[in-house]
Amino acid sequence: MNSSGMSRIPKVPSLLRRISLSFLLGFGLFVLGAILQVVLQQRGIARVSLYLDDLVLGVLAGLMAFAYEHRRSRELREKLAVISAMNHHVRNALQTIAYVPYTEQAKQMLLIQQSVNRIQWALKEILPGENREGQNFPPTTAVSQVTAAEVDSQTGTSA
Secondary structure, three states: OOOOHHHHHHOOHHHHHHHHHHHHHHHHHHHHHHHHHHHHHHHOOOHHHHHHHHHHHHHHHHHHHHHHHHHHHHHHHHHHHHHHHHHHHHHHHHHHHHHHHHHHHHHHHHHHHHHHHHHHHHHOOOOOOOOOOOOOOOOHHHHEEEEEOHHHHHHHHOO
């Protein structure tokens, strides 16, 4: 049941790729620091070069850490927005289902079907990784066009 189209788990870079990227970034900072130190020594600023070299490397490392944390924060906000939207739609649909016993029998099937359609819409449209079929609204409006006579014919009751 876990086909490639149904998977919602984002692909995480492998451990080897993450280690390689970290090593390359660290090595890049080392090379940049070495080049900066050579340039400063050639200009005759040997005494200040140690502090300036450390300052530049510290600023670059800080910028890289900031960029990483900013990206993580943005991704977390996006995930929380998806969770909030799913929570809203599913709770509304479940609330409708919870009140079904207190409605007329002819409307019960319609309300349950609308709630099921709303949950299915939320799963398809809000959660990432699903094919979008161009729906921009919950399908309860399309289902609400079903007449009471159709509901009666499905349930075997008459109005």
